[in-house]
Amino acid sequence: MKEIExxxxxxxxxxxxxxxxxxxxxxxxxxxxxxYGHDREKLMEAARNFKAEG
Structure with missing residues (x-):
């Protein structure tokens, strides 16, 4: 259980x-x-798109 925490x-x-x-x-x-999981490149691209849409 500690591993999950x-x-x-x-x-x-x-x-x-x-x-x-x-x-x-x-x-x-x-x-x-x-x-997107922990793929930093995908996350940064998604974050840029997210900000551009908002």
């Missing part, structure tokens, strides 16, 4: 980092991570 903490940290570096909200960053 650590993974959730790690994902939350990743979402916060993505939010800070792309000006997305943490919620929006988590949505993109769920959709």
């Amino acid at each position: 650590n993974r959730d903490d790690s994902e939350e940290e990743f979402a916060l980092h993505l939010a800070e570096t792309t000006d997305l909200s943490p919620r929006q960053a988590r949505e993109l991570i769920r959709k």
Whole structure:
């Protein structure tokens, strides 16, 4: 069970980092991570598109 908690903490940290570096909200960053996984290149492209649409 601890492994799952650590993974959730790690994902939350990743979402916060993505939010800070792309000006997305943490919620929006988590949505993109769920959709695209941890592929940084895809996430950055999706974040740029997300901001352009909004």
